[in-house]
Amino acid sequence: MKLSFKPTPAFVRNMTDGHSVLGLAVSTLLYIVCVSGTLAVFYNEFERWEQASELENLSVAASVYQTAAEQAIALAKEQNEEFDSVKFTIPNTDMPRLVVEVGDIERYVAEDGALLGEVKHEWTHFLAYLHFALNLPLGLGVPLVGLIGVLMAALIVSGLLAHPKIIKDAFSFRLSGSKRLQQVDLHNRLGVWASPFHLAIAITGAFIGLSQVAAFAIAGLFYDGDTEKVEHILYREHPVMQENAPETSLPDFAAVLAEMERIAPEEERTRLEVAFPGREGQVVEIWTRVPERLVWGERYHFNPDGSLIEKEGWSEGDSAKQVYLSTFRLHFGHFSGFPVKIAYFLLGIGMCVLVVSGINIWLVRKRQRGAPAVRLERVWMAQVWGIPFAIALSAVTYLAFTASAVKVFWLTTLSLSVVAAFAGTAAGWSILLRVATIIACLMAVIVHASIFGADSFVRASLVANAVWLLTAAGIAASCLYTWVRRRDSNFATAVNGAVGSN
Amino acid sequence: MQDSFYFVAGLASVFAFAGIFSLYSAWSSKGAQPLRSWLGWAMLVLSAVGWSLAVGTEFGISIAALIVMLGVFALLAVRGEWPSGPRPIEKQRSGGVSEPGALRQLWLRGILRFLSATFLPLVSGIVAGLLFFGFTGLSDSWRLVGGAFVSVTIWTLAVVWVCADKKLLRPSAGLLAFSVLSGLMLKLAIPAVAA
Structure with a gap:
């Protein structure tokens, strides 16, 4: 028996039509998710960039936690802040700053344990929130982005099935052909070769976005609506504090950290949490990152005297938990250091180009059939370049005036889309917004440097500013390329005209 | 330890690029080239094995896949047919404007x-x-x-x-x-x- 799959022309045509309907329907939202996700690869760097001058120090003495916890609790009591835990970000390679969190208070910590300034990452949070919830309320936005993940996976599958000459065309990249052929080759090469990356991102994104929906459905049907029971299948139950538990001294941080060092010296600590600090029954949790593993991390539970209660076992044992907890770092590209982030960033740009070229193919096809969708072409072009522009502009206005990034982004994007529906040309919008994006990216660096001075060009700020500058350089190169091609075309037209008139 | 890491990772990367090139030469030439094609896939598998030895299986497979994807795009950028000279004049059919009713039906169906x-x-x-x-x-x-x-x-x-x-x-x-x-x-x- 010969096992082969040879799609008929009708199958390919149907699959292509379905692919088009789906792509057109989700184009703008998918593009927003892709652009914001590409930048969000550098989430940690952008967080540090926003407060570029804060102290960074990887080695912190245990006594610092003690002092900082006491001061943070005192501050929370002074401000009548309700809390049931003290959380520390342990300085690590991604975030080398000691941060303490009590209730809604979040402060940096000095080397002697004194509390420093407030932690403010509004712009980075806007970017991440745009990516995972489109700035909508969480209950609506997260499942919506999860749905976009499913539709993206369907687009990838239908795109591959609609491609009968997948091997034959694997390396053909005919950018010198007609505009449609250019876009088709760009779309197909990016789509086919990067499909493992796209599928991994789409499926893990859908999985992360829809896990709450799945938990609600399972809880509703099998656990009388108790979602906590579903959650506890994967996570250990949190300890419950007894009513009016008597006060006691804070945990022995030195003993806990020493025990941690003894148990798992190779694991990088990322987070320390004290549940019910200073109360009878308090427990300490330490989160770590396990070398060479994709799992989000490992969690250790300690008694206040530093003795280990248990290791949660995310990185070993139950393989289902390991699979689930591996989806996050695979999606974010936060594994194996900076080179992987760069790879994710580049492939993310490829994903954005894939979305844009897909819609361009449809628009060019309409034009070639003699029914150009002129208004849609303008709106699409205004969105393609308007969305990166709006993101860069939101960074500039946030840095300069602390303006709400959410408002700036959505007002700019919507205004540009509406205006483009009635005015200009697609080519005009393209060049105008490309130049505007270049200026906005450069302004982000200039404004940042004017606020933080030399701190703008060291450590994470150097990375974030390099992202802005390289983005500007890439778009400038595309402008230059367009200009050269246009000049050559005008020259050829003029020469042909002169020859013709002779 | 560090030296062996760089050696294994470097070798794995070489396998990845050799695999890409082998597939490129197999699929770009006229007629079936099964040997070159299989050799290409084998090199890519060896690359994944090499990276797995260097940084663990989970990271290794992911990194090997990332290198292949980026390597192919680099090859396409170098070997692609980039346009030069004036833009070709695009053919466009005329009179293809759909009836408003038909267009509405098409949108509705979509x-x-x-x-x-x-x-x-x-x-x-x-x-x-x-x-x-x-x-x-x-x-x-x-x-x-x-x-x-x-x-x-x-x-x-x-x-x-x-x-x-x-x-x-x-x-x-x-x-x-x-x-x-x-x-x-x-x-x-x-x-x-x-x-």
Whole structure:
């Protein structure tokens, strides 16, 4: 028996039509998710960039936690802040700053344990929130982005099935052909070769976005609506504090950290949490990152005297938990250091180009059939370049005036889309917004440097500013390329005209 | 340790680029080149093995895949047919403006298809996940995680089916029947399963 799959022309045509309907329907939202996700690869760097001058120090003495916890609790009591835990970000390679969190208070910590300034990452949070919830309320936005993940996976599958000459065309990249052929080759090469990356991102994104929906459905049907029971299948139950538990001294941080060092010296600590600090029954949790593993991390539970209660076992044992907890770092590209982030960033740009070229193919096809969708072409072009522009502009206005990034982004994007529906040309919008994006990216660096001075060009700020500058350089190169091609075309037209008139 | 890491990682990267080039030469030349093609795939597998030795299996496979993808794009950028000179004049048919009625019908059909592709597969996907959770005898965590993956997979494939089948009624009826029957099954069996 010969096992082969040879799609008929009708199958390919149907699959292509379905692919088009789906792509057109989700184009703008998918593009927003892709652009914001590409930048969000550098989430940690952008967080540090926003407060570029804060102290960074990887080695912190245990006594610092003690002092900082006491001061943070005192501050929370002074401000009548309700809390049931003290959380520390342990300085690590991604975030080398000691941060303490009590209730809604979040402060940096000095080397002697004194509390420093407030932690403010509004712009980075806007970017991440745009990516995972489109700035909508969480209950609506997260499942919506999860749905976009499913539709993206369907687009990838239908795109591959609609491609009968997948091997034959694997390396053909005919950018010198007609505009449609250019876009088709760009779309197909990016789509086919990067499909493992796209599928991994789409499926893990859908999985992360829809896990709450799945938990609600399972809880509703099998656990009388108790979602906590579903959650506890994967996570250990949190300890419950007894009513009016008597006060006691804070945990022995030195003993806990020493025990941690003894148990798992190779694991990088990322987070320390004290549940019910200073109360009878308090427990300490330490989160770590396990070398060479994709799992989000490992969690250790300690008694206040530093003795280990248990290791949660995310990185070993139950393989289902390991699979689930591996989806996050695979999606974010936060594994194996900076080179992987760069790879994710580049492939993310490829994903954005894939979305844009897909819609361009449809628009060019309409034009070639003699029914150009002129208004849609303008709106699409205004969105393609308007969305990166709006993101860069939101960074500039946030840095300069602390303006709400959410408002700036959505007002700019919507205004540009509406205006483009009635005015200009697609080519005009393209060049105008490309130049505007270049200026906005450069302004982000200039404004940042004017606020933080030399701190703008060291450590994470150097990375974030390099992202802005390289983005500007890439778009400038595309402008230059367009200009050269246009000049050559005008020259050829003029020469042909002169020859013709002779 | 550090030296051996760089050696193994470097060798694995060389395998990746050699694999890409082998596939490129096999698929770009006229006639079938199975040997070069298989050699290319073998090199890519060796690259994944090498990276796995250097940084562990999970990171290794991921990094090897990333290198192949970026390597291919670099090759395409170098070997691609870049345009030079003036832009070609695009042919455009004239008089192809559709009737407003026909255009409206086309949009309406597209919207209907999209709505069907969004909602019916959603229900089918979730029901499939619930069936997996309710009726497989695996551990709780596997039923939960597996159910979620089954849900996403069925959902995705159902979207593809609804979008690609010219007769919209066929996938719609199929998915509706699946959802209703599975829903009934869950409804009837749940007391026993939950117990």
